[in-house]
Amino acid sequence: MTTTRRKFLTTGALGGAATLAAPAVHAQSTIRWRLQTYAGASLGAQVAKPAIDMFNAIAGDEMQIDLFYADQLVPTEELFQAMQRGTIDAVQSDDDSMASPTEVTVFGGYFPFASRYSLDVPALFNDWGLNEIWGEEYANVGVKHISAGSWDPCHFITSSPINSLADMEGKRVFTFPTAGRFLSQFGVVPVTVPWEDVEIALQTGEIDGVAWCGMTEAYEVGWADICSHFLTNNISGAWIGHFFSNMDRWNELPEHLQVLMTTCFEQSHYYRQHWYWAGEARLRTEGDKLELTSIPDAEWGTVEAAARDFWEEIAAESETKARVVDVFRNYNAAMDQAGRPYRYS
Numbered sequence: 001m002t003t004t005r006r007k008f009l010t011t012g013a014l015g016g017a018a019t020l021a022a023p024a025v026h027a028q029s030t031i032r033w034r035l036q037t038y039a040g041a042s043l044g045a046q047v048a049k050p051a052i053d054m055f056n057a058i059a060g061d062e063m064q065i066d067l068f069y070a071d072q073l074v075p076t077e078e079l080f081q082a083m084q085r086g087t088i089d090a091v092q093s094d095d096d097s098m099a100s101p102t103e104v105t106v107f108g109g110y111f112p113f114a115s116r117y118s119l120d121v122p123a124l125f126n127d128w129g130l131n132e133i134w135g136e137e138y139a140n141v142g143v144k145h146i147s148a149g150s151w152d153p154c155h156f157i158t159s160s161p162i163n164s165l166a167d168m169e170g171k172r173v174f175t176f177p178t179a180g181r182f183l184s185q186f187g188v189v190p191v192t193v194p195w196e197d198v199e200i201a202l203q204t205g206e207i208d209g210v211a212w213c214g215m216t217e218a219y220e221v222g223w224a225d226i227c228s229h230f231l232t233n234n235i236s237g238a239w240i241g242h243f244f245s246n247m248d249r250w251n252e253l254p255e256h257l258q259v260l261m262t263t264c265f266e267q268s269h270y271y272r273q274h275w276y277w278a279g280e281a282r283l284r285t286e287g288d289k290l291e292l293t294s295i296p297d298a299e300w301g302t303v304e305a306a307a308r309d310f311w312e313e314i315a316a317e318s319e320t321k322a323r324v325v326d327v328f329r330n331y332n333a334a335m336d337q338a339g340r341p342y343r344y345s
């Protein structure tokens with residue numbers, strides 16, 4: 001049974017609303033942080049809990065991180081504000097979902113066709129300069145950008161088949177804000193509902209599907225039990241997600257705990273990368289819940305071409321956005337030129 005946020009806070013499940021409002025208190029013996037992930041409990045068990053468990057096991061009595069799942073402390077769209085205020089100490093999310101007030105927010109989650117494979121994301125951040133841009137943007141608003149990593153590719157998972165662009169027309173789809181902005185030109189109707197309500201919205205027909213994840217996640221959270229079709233054409237090769245913390249809380253930590261936290265979060269990125277990568281292939285070949293459909297390459301090419309126009313539209317909005325788009329453009333050009341195994345077409 002889903003517990004509403006109001007009931008969750010008023011029944012004392014978290015010690016009452018007063019506990020939530022209180023700033024983090026660092027006990028003399030043990031530093032305690034609260035981290036909330038964008039993910040619900042079933043998905044969070046894979047994308048967040050292993051890293052937190054590892055950190056807590058190594059840090060021991062010196063520091064412990066309490067993990068909370070989607071909307072348990074605050075709604076996902078209020079995560080940034082809560083972290084900035086210090087109501088919670090750290091967050092795992094993409095920029096877009098947590099309504100980050102930065103110039104890079106539009107690139108959070110799935111930016112259309114910015115990545116082809118999951119390895120593109122760490123390459124873009126660690127070797128092509130995106131870490132520096134994200135670090136600057138978040139430092140300006142009192143938040144520490146700890147690290148970025150890749151999740152799964154973004155596909156349409158729907159209650160009816162998609163075999164052409166025409167089949168997208170009128171589809172009510174739960175997706176990310178930027179992805180929805182892009183897809184609306186193809187007749188897709190982006191719908192926003194709380195993450196924990198997606199399953200019910202699919203069951204009642206309020207939405208026709210999701211463009212939120214790949215097959216691994218659809219099976220993990222139960223959406224594959226409700227939907228019937230999976231479009232193999234993807235609008236992005238990997239979700240871009242991050243770990244963030246309140247800057248003051250971060251600066252209070254001794255350096256060795258900062259290093260430990262960063263290391264555990266980097267290991268989390270690695271774990272997710274192979275967990276998703278293996279799951280996508282295994283479930284396409286062995287899964288029996290979703291029927292695969294495809295849009296012909298020539299027709300799908302019009303979507304890829306539209307993405308490049310979308311990039312230019314975004315780049316024109318600000319100097320910082322132009323810097324990010326330049327990185328995407330130059331990186332993808334280099335991958336195309338390098339050829340196999342980086343790009344096949």
